[in-house]
Amino acid sequence: MTVAPPREAAASVPVSPTARSMWRGGRGIAVIGALILLVSVVTVLFTGTSTEGRPLDPADTTLNGSxxxxxxxxxxxxxxxxxxxxxxxxxxxxxxxxxxxxxxxxxxxxxxxxxxxxxxxxxxxxxxxxxxxxxxxxxxxxxxxxxxxxxxxxxxxxxxxxxxxxxxxxxxxxxxxxxxxxxxxxxxxxxxxxxxxxxxxxxxxxxxxxxxxxxxxxxxxxxxxxxxxxxxxxxxxxxxxxGSPGAGTASLVDLLPRGIPWAVLQLGVAVLLVALWRVRRLGPVVVERLPVVVRAAETVEGRGRLYRARRARGQAAAALRAASVARLTPRLGLNADATPEQIAAIAAARTGREPTWVRAVMFGPPPSDDAGLVALASHLDTLERQVREP
The missing domain is CATH 3.40.50 (Rossmann fold)
Incomplete structure (x- = not known):
């Protein structure tokens, strides 16, 4: 088997950050924790437990109202x-x-x-x-x-x-x-x-x-x-x-508590931090060149030599017959569920040969020696040719 000279493999491009690069030394977790703490402090400073309301207003239900x-x-x-x-x-x-x-x-x-x-x-x-x-x-x-x-x-x-x-x-x-x-x-x-x-x-x-x-x-x-x-x-x-007391109707936004915008902002920052934590940097598609190019014929020859070295005539014959049946079945107008008897009968009628011979070639026992295996391959080739060209 002729082997083509090896080619240099394409350079590998990383498509996602590793845990080591993101969390080296625990600094990533510390940064996220600091950001969440900062957002929480800002939220408390700007919203806190404010109940200012309208002091001494008979329509105000806050702590300062009346x-x-x-x-x-x-x-x-x-x-x-x-x-x-x-x-x-x-x-x-x-x-x-x-x-x-x-x-x-x-x-x-x-x-x-x-x-x-x-x-x-x-x-x-x-x-x-x-x-x-x-x-x-x-x-x-x-x-x-x-x-x-x-x-x-x-x-x-x-x-x-x-x-x-x-x-x-x-x-x-x-x-x-x-x-x-x-x-x-x-x-x-x-x-x-x-x-x-x-x-x-x-x-x-x-x-x-x-x-x-x-x-x-x-x-x-x-x-x-x-x-x-x-x-x-x-x-x-x-x-x-x-939205002030006694001013008439209020919109839905006016009825929302004042802390809601800050809560939404805090939630948005948390979602952003999670997204940054889980993000994957996708680069261009990497084409990996095979180091060895092998022609199809050489692959078949290599497999045949393996069968011969192991004296696996039965496996070789089964592979030849299965491939032949897969090619003949659609040409005979049959589907994949057809039985061996149906395939043999229609193939015999198409080629004019004896059904017994056709069945023995396509579904018979494995050959006992290498000469029988070669003969089986020749018979299968002849049968396929006669089905294609009646």
Whole structure:
């Protein structure tokens, strides 16, 4: 057998990174862990457990809102009117009403402050109100103090009955005849002046929030102050977005919690890291050249010599007969399920030979010597030729 000279094999091109190259020394795992930690820290810093909401808003259910107080007042028969403009508050004005005013941006407008000052309703002022001199009935701001639990130390029924409360913030001074409660070294954090209308000022509204309402006597103080009249006009800052409380319908995006975008971003980064971990770099198709080229005839000769060396006449005869049957069956119009009797009968009819001879050639016993094997190959060749050329 002639062997062609060996050719140089094509250079091997790697098609995927190995674990050793990606995770050598554990640095890959450390980098991914650091990235996940960084994303988690950023998520906490930007979202955390923020419950800022809209402070002292009767429609806000966050910790800083006052939805709980508004619901309690409604159950006690107080009509709570949430308004977002001075014009609405003035329109609802009346002598049997109480107007709750916090440090809303509208009060920086002198015209708005004068409009509120002209109302007939009692007033509950919360925090350091701008333009306090316009409608404070002589109550003036002093220094700020810390917000903490304090005792009333006064005879005002609304405070005395409530007891200790979480209050502080702004402190006040009052004219002659005014009442003050919850004092400390810097001054009182609750002041009331009674005249043509009752004006009450509290230094901070934390005791009215959803978070603090159930502590100390906060609920009692808030109800006593805010529920003093049948109608409570509650002035809050204007709604800025469609999803804000009281602004009407909100879209699906507006209803999603604010932490959702950061959670999606964190999930996306995690998916990206997994993709980088599992990625496979696919290069061009590598054509591998065989080092030896062998012609088909040489392959047949080599197999024949192996059969001869092992004296495997039976296997050689079976291989010759199987190949001959595979070639003759379609030419005889038969399918692969045809029986040896059918094949032999139709082949005999096609060639004019005896069926017994045809069956012996195609399906007979194996030859006993090399001469018989050569004769069998010759008979099979003759039979195929006669079937092709009847």
């Amino acid at each position: 939805k709980a107080l508004a619901e309690i007042l409604r159950r006690q028969g107080v009509r709570v009117e949430r308004v977002t403009s001075v014009e609405e508050a003035v329109r609802l004005d009346g002598p049997d009403r109480l107007m709750l005013i916090s440090a809303v941006p509208q009060l920086f407008d002198p015209a708005a402050a004068r409009a509120l000052a002209a109302t007939r309703a009692d007033r509950l002022l919360v925090g350091a109100i701008p333009s306090m001199e316009e409608f404070g009935a002589g109550i003036t701001l002093k220094e700020r103090t810390s917000v903490r639990s304090r005792e009333p130390r006064c005879d005002l029924p609304a405070a005395a009955l409530a007891g200790g409360a979480y209050i502080g913030g702004a402190t006040y001074s009052v004219p002659r005849g005014g009442v003050t409660c919850y004092p400390d070294d810097l001054g009182p954090s609750l002041a009331r002046v009674t005249g043509a209308r009752t004006v009450t000022a509290v230094g901070d509204g934390a005791f009215m929030s959803n978070q603090r309402l159930a502590e100390d006597g906060n609920a009692a103080l808030a109800i006593n102050l805010a529920g003093a009249r049948p109608v409570l006009i509650w002035l809050v800052p204007p709604d800025e977005t469609p």
